[in-house]
Amino acid sequence: xxxxxxxxxxxxxxxxxxxxxxxxxxxxxxxxxxxxxxSSRFGRRSVIPLYTQNRPHLNADPIVxxxxxxxxVNRQTKRKENQNNDNNNEADNVPExxxxxxxxxxxxxxxxxxxxxxxxxxxRRLGVPSTLNYVPLKNxxxxxxxxxxxxxxxxxxxxxxxxSKENFVSVYRTAIxxxxxxxxxxxxxxxxxxNRTTVKPHQIVIINLNTDxxxxxxxxPDSVITPxxxxxxxxxxxxxxxxxxxxxxxxxxxxxxxxxxxxxxxRAWRVAHNYFYLxxxxxxxxxxxxxxxxxxxxxxxxxxxxxxxxxxxxxxxAMAGTHVYKVSTRILRNETLATRSYxxxxxxxxxxxxxxxxxxxxxxxKPTGTMFMALVNQNALGCxxxxxxLKTLSIVQKDxxxxxxxxxxxxxxxxxxxxxxxxxxxxxGRLNYDETNFRVWSSDVRSAIQGTMCQGGRxx
Ligand SMILES: *[C@@H]1O[C@H](CO)[C@@H](O)[C@H](O)[C@H]1NC(C)=O
Ligand SMILES: *[C@@H]1O[C@H](CO)[C@@H](O)[C@H](O)[C@H]1NC(C)=O
Numbered sequence: 306x307x308x309x310x311x312x313x314x315x316x317x318x319x320x321x322x323x324x325x326x327x328x329x330x331x332x333x334x335x336x337x338x339x340x341x342x343x344s345s346r347f348g349r350r351s352v353i354p355l356y357t358q359n360r361p362h363l364n365a366d367p368i369v370x371x372x373x374x375x376x377x378v379n380r381q382t383k384r385k386e387n388q389n390n391d392n393n394n395e396a397d398n399v400p401e402x403x404x405x406x407x408x409x410x411x412x413x414x415x416x417x418x419x420x421x422x423x424x425x426x427x428x429r430r431l432g433v434p435s436t437l438n439y440v441p442l443k444n445x446x447x448x449x450x451x452x453x454x455x456x457x458x459x460x461x462x463x464x465x466x467x468x469s470k471e472n473f474v475s476v477y478r479t480a481i482x483x484x485x486x487x488x489x490x491x492x493x494x495x496x497x498x499x500n501r502t503t504v505k506p507h508q509i510v511i512i513n514l515n516t517d518x519x520x521x522x523x524x525x526p527d528s529v530i531t532p533x534x535x536x537x538x539x540x541x542x543x544x545x546x547x548x549x550x551x552x553x554x555x556x557x558x559x560x561x562x563x564x565x566x567x568x569x570x571x572r573a574w575r576v577a578h579n580y581f582y583l584x585x586x587x588x589x590x591x592x593x594x595x596x597x598x599x600x601x602x603x604x605x606x607x608x609x610x611x612x613x614x615x616x617x618x619x620x621x622x623a624m625a626g627t628h629v630y631k632v633s634t635r636i637l638r639n640e641t642l643a644t645r646s647y648x649x650x651x652x653x654x655x656x657x658x659x660x661x662x663x664x665x666x667x668x669x670x671k672p673t674g675t676m677f678m679a680l681v682n683q684n685a686l687g688c689x690x691x692x693x694x695l696k697t698l699s700i701v702q703k704d705x706x707x708x709x710x711x712x713x714x715x716x717x718x719x720x721x722x723x724x725x726x727x728x729x730x731x732x733x734g735r736l737n738y739d740e741t742n743f744r745v746w747s748s749d750v751r752s753a754i755q756g757t758m759c760q761g762g763r764x765x
Contacts, residue, residue: 321756323702324686324723324746328422328440329448332738333410335434336451338458406432411731412743413537414478415724417442417717418487418514422745424452424724425489427537428463428475429496435461436476437489448741456517463495463504471519474504477537478666478713484548486520487512490536490555507536509553509566509573523566529575531560538605538666538713542617542634552638554619556581556603563603563621565637574640580652584626587663590682593709595733599625605666607676608634609691620655620669620676620691627662629655629695656695662687668716670750675759677701677721679711686711686723686746688759699757707744722747 409430416423421439428436437460438452454461465472475496479489493505507530511521525536536555543551555564561583563576581603588598601624609618616635622628636642636651658664658678667678669691678687678698685703689695701721702708713724723746727736736742754760 318697318699318757319703320688320699320701320753322748322752324721324748324753326707326744327442327447327722327747328444328450328745329741330412330743331449331741332407333412333426333743334407334449334451335405335438336453404432405434406430407738408736409433411728412712412724412726414476414713415722415745416479416481416487416713416715417720417722418481418485421455421514422722423455423479423487424745425476425478426452427477427492427496428494431497433463436463436473437461437479456512460519465504470505471522473510478539480539480541480553481514481715481717482541482543482548482551483545484543484551485514486541486543486548487514488539488541488553490525490539492536506530507534511568521568523571523573525564525566525573529564529573531557531562533557533559533561535559536564540606540608540619540668542608542638544611552634554606554608554637556606556621558601558604558624561602563606563637565640565643567638572640574644576637576643578632578648578652580621580628580630580654581623583623584628587623587627588625590663590729592682592684592729593727593734595729597729597733601625604664605668607667607669608671609669609674610671618691620667622658622664622667624663624665624681627658627660629658631655658687658689658695658698662698665710665712666714668714668721670716670719670721672719673750673754673759675750675754677714677716677723677753679714679723681710681712684708684710684725686714686721686753688754688757690754690759690761693758693761697758699754699759701748701753701757702746707741708746716750719750720747721750721753 409432410426412424412426414425420442422442423439426433435454437455439455440450444450473491475492476489479487481487488511491508491510495502507525509523513520534557539555541553551568553566561581566573583600583602590597603621604624607620616633618631620631632652661682663682664678665681669676674691676689676691680687684705686701688701689698708725709727711723712726715722725744727742730736
């Protein structure tokens with residue numbers, strides 16, 4: 306049966322099979338360290354008893370982080386993904402301890418490699434014990450599964466008491482390439498209410514997923530960073546068979562630019578274009594009964610399969626926007642071409658997705674040319690076959706209760722994964738931490754697009 310929904314003037318085709326709820330959490334907990342190596346850090350008792358995990362106020366021996374508590378600060382600053390709201394903390398009567406405040410652990414990114422489902426939690430508040438984590442994908446339990454820090458606890462602790470000072474400070478989202486490597490930006494910034502503390506420079510980190518070892522770090526130079534820079538997502542162009550020749554693309558959602566990094570040259574450059582900005586008419590959102598205006602520009606970038614010329618198309622969009630744009634990686638990978646002041650027709654307007662089509666992240670399943678889009682202003686996952694007209698954009702699944710704010714979309718092999726995190730309610734209302742707030746959804750790509758106009762691409 307083919308379902309039709311009507312949004313404004315658009316007829317939208319809806320998938321007949323939709324998504325499966327893979328994991329869900331009402332609040333985020335962790336697998337606390339069990340051995341003695343962290344005992345000095347974690348106080349006399351290295352294991353926090355199970356019965357206190359969901360009730361931190363019962364934990365008499367907390368890991369104390371530096372800085373003021375959220376409860377000390379009684380103000381609200383207005384900044385989109387950086388937005389703050391102290392209602393949650395007052396409401397939940399969180400104690401002074403800052404080791405772990407479940408009310409501040411909002412998962413932002415999800416990604417999959419083999420049996421690991423990675424979950425990232427940026428340190429945008431106090432009380433995030435670990436920023437990069439995973440749960441085993443085949444875990445029998447599916448609800449409120451405690452996160453395991455990745456690759457371990459030591460690498461995720463803040464403040465960093467190690468000699469190397471190489472701990473991960475704050476990670477928004479990750480990318481995994483065809484060479485079994487995870488890439489991300491450690492923003493190096495710890496945010497508390499109304500206070501951003503720069504601990505270290507923005508750093509590209511690459512981990513070999515087969516060995517769980519960090520194999521490369523690169524500090525982004527000041528020349529590619531602006532005072533407003535926020536690097537919250539990335540995509541990797543990594544040809545199989547020549548893993549050393551990878552390029553990474555980082556949209557700067559608040560500095561309105563794009564950073565390109567060449568692994569072989571170990572060098573980064575910054576690309577400027579007006580299409581990276583917000584679209585002024587498309588900044589209004591209505592999500593979870595909250596009206597707000599955001600100003601995020603280029604938010605995520607997606608790569609097509611290789612084209613006849615040996616390059617890919619990089620698609621991109623502003624979060625506060627409804628258009629899709631593209632540019633060839635032939636331009637981006639050549640620093641001279643990428644940074645020239647006049648770009649001629651390098652950048653192409655693909656089209657307008659239509660009303661309420663604002664998208665946080667998106668990703669492309671290359672064999673079928675299917676782009677999956679997190680339609681935040683519709684609480685939906687959309688799909689579009691990049692070889693077709695943008696008018697064929699379809700809905701895979703929409704749910705105003707259970708899919709509030711799809712924050713990350715990732716294609717892994719032939720499956721699509723979506724993280725929904727109810728963030729507008731966290732920012733502007735009050736999350737109920739006894740209800741399910743965070744979900745990871747999944748589907749086989751071909752099943753997700755069944756019955757939609759995304760079917761029928763190349764080799765689909
Ligand atoms: C921000 O946090 C840092 C580190 O905790 C502290 O030194 C600084 O005084 C704080 N700034 C403000 C404005 O609260
Ligand atoms: C980059 O583009 C310029 C201008 O077209 C060209 O001269 C140069 O050879 C290119 N560099 C590489 C490495 O392809």
